[in-house]
Amino acid sequence: MSELIRCANVCKDYVRGAESIRVLRNVDLSVEDGAFVALMGPSGSGKTTLLNLIGGLDSPTSGEIEVDGLRLDAVSARCLARWRAGSVGFVFQFYNLMPVLTAERNVELPLLLTGLSRSERRRNAALALDIVGLVDRGRHKPGELSGGQQQRVAIARALVSDPRLLVCDEPTGDLDRETADEILALLQTLNRDLGKTIVMVTHDPRAADHAVVTLHMDKGKLVAPVHRADAGSEDARSVA
Amino acid sequence: MRLLTLLGANLLRKPMRTSLTFVSLAIAFLLFMLLKAVSEAFSGGVSLQGLDRIVIDSKYSMTDNLPVSYVRQIRSLDEIEQVTNMSWFGGYYMEPRNTFATYPVDPESYFDVFREQAVAAETLSRFRNIRVSAVASEALAAQYGWKLGDAIHIVQDIFPLEDGSWTWQFEIAGTFEYAGGQLLLINYDYFNEAVVGWAKDQVGWLVGRVADPKAVDDTIRMIDSMFENSSDPTRTTTEDEYRRQFASQVGDVGMISSMILMAVFFTIILLTGNTAAQAFAERVPELAVMKTLGFSDRSVATLVLAEAVALCVGGGVVGVGIALLLQPVFTATLGGMIGSFDMSGWTGAYALGLASLLGLTVGAYPAVAAKRLTIVEALREG
Ligand SMILES: Nc1ncnc2c1ncn2[C@@H]1O[C@H](COP(=O)(O)OP(=O)(O)O)[C@@H](O)[C@H]1O
Ligand SMILES: [Mg+2]
Numbered sequence: 001m002s003e004l005i006r007c008a009n010v011c012k013d014y015v016r017g018a019e020s021i022r023v024l025r026n027v028d029l030s031v032e033d034g035a036f037v038a039l040m041g042p043s044g045s046g047k048t049t050l051l052n053l054i055g056g057l058d059s060p061t062s063g064e065i066e067v068d069g070l071r072l073d074a075v076s077a078r079c080l081a082r083w084r085a086g087s088v089g090f091v092f093q094f095y096n097l098m099p100v101l102t103a104e105r106n107v108e109l110p111l112l113l114t115g116l117s118r119s120e121r122r123r124n125a126a127l128a129l130d131i132v133g134l135v136d137r138g139r140h141k142p143g144e145l146s147g148g149q150q151q152r153v154a155i156a157r158a159l160v161s162d163p164r165l166l167v168c169d170e171p172t173g174d175l176d177r178e179t180a181d182e183i184l185a186l187l188q189t190l191n192r193d194l195g196k197t198i199v200m201v202t203h204d205p206r207a208a209d210h211a212v213v214t215l216h217m218d219k220g221k222l223v224a225p226v227h228r229a230d231a232g233s234e235d236a237r238s239v240a
Numbered sequence: 241m242r243l244l245t246l247l248g249a250n251l252l253r254k255p256m257r258t259s260l261t262f263v264s265l266a267i268a269f270l271l272f273m274l275l276k277a278v279s280e281a282f283s284g285g286v287s288l289q290g291l292d293r294i295v296i297d298s299k300y301s302m303t304d305n306l307p308v309s310y311v312r313q314i315r316s317l318d319e320i321e322q323v324t325n326m327s328w329f330g331g332y333y334m335e336p337r338n339t340f341a342t343y344p345v346d347p348e349s350y351f352d353v354f355r356e357q358a359v360a361a362e363t364l365s366r367f368r369n370i371r372v373s374a375v376a377s378e379a380l381a382a383q384y385g386w387k388l389g390d391a392i393h394i395v396q397d398i399f400p401l402e403d404g405s406w407t408w409q410f411e412i413a414g415t416f417e418y419a420g421g422q423l424l425l426i427n428y429d430y431f432n433e434a435v436v437g438w439a440k441d442q443v444g445w446l447v448g449r450v451a452d453p454k455a456v457d458d459t460i461r462m463i464d465s466m467f468e469n470s471s472d473p474t475r476t477t478t479e480d481e482y483r484r485q486f487a488s489q490v491g492d493v494g495m496i497s498s499m500i501l502m503a504v505f506f507t508i509i510l511l512t513g514n515t516a517a518q519a520f521a522e523r524v525p526e527l528a529v530m531k532t533l534g535f536s537d538r539s540v541a542t543l544v545l546a547e548a549v550a551l552c553v554g555g556g557v558v559g560v561g562i563a564l565l566l567q568p569v570f571t572a573t574l575g576g577m578i579g580s581f582d583m584s585g586w587t588g589a590y591a592l593g594l595a596s597l598l599g600l601t602v603g604a605y606p607a608v609a610a611k612r613l614t615i616v617e618a619l620r621e622g
Contacts, residue, residue, distance in 0.1 A: 085534025100249035
């Protein structure tokens with residue numbers, strides 16, 4: 001399988017007043033096309049920061065980030081915006097839907113940036129809602145949907161422009177156990193059946209179980225990737 | 241265009257807040273139309289065509305008269321293309337509350353000087369040939385339902401007839417176009433002949449059209465110097481200047497209206513600006529999400545700005561619309577009192593221009609803030 005994401009020696013500093021804080025320290029990372037990566041670690045360890053860099057929402061202070069052949073650290077903000085529109089879908093902890101738009105319109109929103117006709121946009125949005133199992137709720141506004149349903153709408157919005165990469169920041173962090181499992185199962189399906197590459201930040205060890213690879217972050221550094229097979233045997237050992 | 245749905249949906253986010261802002265805007269623009277019409281009525285109508293016209297009045301006061309012989313003397317000047325005399329007549333029709341401007345004029349030269357007041361050739365010839373005739377502005381004729389050949393009576397309070405009676409009778413010879421509202425013109429020749437002795441051979445003021453508008457200042461000086469040492473010295477000004485002076489004599493209503501309007505708009509800017517800033521603050525996370533999805537800084541800023549403009553222009557359209565719909569009511573109640581009450585399309589267009597400007601002003605800060613918004617920080621705060 002080919003490499004979709006490559007981070008080399010990535011550092012990120014935040015400047016707060018006079019002092020500058022290094023949030024990511026020399027991160028090296030490689031994610032295969034079609035992988036399902038769980039990113040774990042304590043709060044404040046830099047997970048969101050790394051995810052934002054991979055999704056092209058922010059630029060690193062130094063180092064290289066290449067996603068699907070594009071050097072994200074080397075292009076303009078405008079170019080990044082255009083790239084995001086077509087190549088990456090975002091899922092957030094608090095869904096971040098437009099409260100004034102119906103589920104259908106929310107899902108359709110990213111397609112306004114494409115050359116698709118109105119009817120094509122509507123069709124693709126309906127298809128994405130179908131994939132997440134919410135066709136019958138298309139006319140509802142976010143306020144009329146449960147948390148799990150809102151997150152499904154958000155996933156449909158992330159899918160609608162058919163990107164290869166989905167980045168999810170604690171997608172189940174605001175959901176109860178059962179609903180969280182449904183969302184994780186949905187993400188797993190998207191990874192297995194539609195071949196979406198997923199990078200997911202999570203606090204929840206059970207959420208990480210759905211992933212193929214689990215990465216650990218601590219104090220801005222990445223701890224070596226652990227594959228699921230190994231992770232399983234490690235867990236077994238630690239339990240024993 | 242495709243973001244229009246989102247724009248509409250955003251305006252409906254807080255229907256109560258949007259409606260309150262909308263209603264305040266509509267009322268502000270309604271008030272604007274009314275005050276504008278009042279101030280224009282006081283400053284003498286909406287005509288912009290007076291640039292080449294001069295007004296020759298008594299040096300001492302606007303109410304002093306000039307000898308009628310001045311008309312011929314001034315008309316003979318090369319610098320003057322045409323000059324006509326006007327006088328104040330006053331009085332009322334039927335009831336004391338039915339007042340409007342009435343001027344004794346010379347038909348031929350009057351309509352030659354005031355070319356924007358179009359009159360049909362037959363009407364003009366009737367006006368000239370029937371001594372006791374009068375022509376009414378279309379608004380005036382419509383107000384009282386006057387038709388060709390009607391006899392009307394004007395009761396005088398200043399000028400009795402030579403026989404001592406105070407009631408003047410005229411025959412309507414037709415109508416003419418006049419943007420200033422209600423106006424009645426009567427024949428100066430008849431007036432001068434029929435009026436009581438002390439009022440004969442005098443004119444209130446003269447209005448002339450200069451041959452060379454660029455040399456208008458020289459012409460003005462020349463005319464005033466002609467009569468400087470006579471018993472009736474003149475004071476000549478451009479028509480615009482004359483109107484300004486007239487307006488300042490009646491207490492500068494224009495200035496007072498402007499001040500009221502400024503206060504109204506200042507309040508509206510604060511109110512709408514506050515609403516816009518509040519609406520923006522609530523939407524920071526949403527705007528960050530739009531940027532996340534790939535919408536450019538500029539399109540997000542445009543959306544925010546367009547919402548402010550749409551709200552203000554919407555309020556403006558409704559306010560102007562109501563004003564224009566109510567115009568007949570205002571004209572009927574105020575028209576006679578202040579001469580004319582005209583809310584032209586021009587004032588409406590001006591109001592809508594102002595509404596757009598208001599929208600741009602109020603939307604500028606949120607739009608710039610939306611443009612500068614960085615996704616990562618905004619999502620973190622949200
Ligand atoms: N915009 C910012 N300005 C200053 N500090 C920031 C900013 N964003 C993140 N940080 C800091 O960087 C560190 C890592 O943040 P984050 O990536 O959100 O951690 P995580 O997602 O692992 O909880 C935290 O200490 C946080 O306070
Ligand atoms: Mg985080």
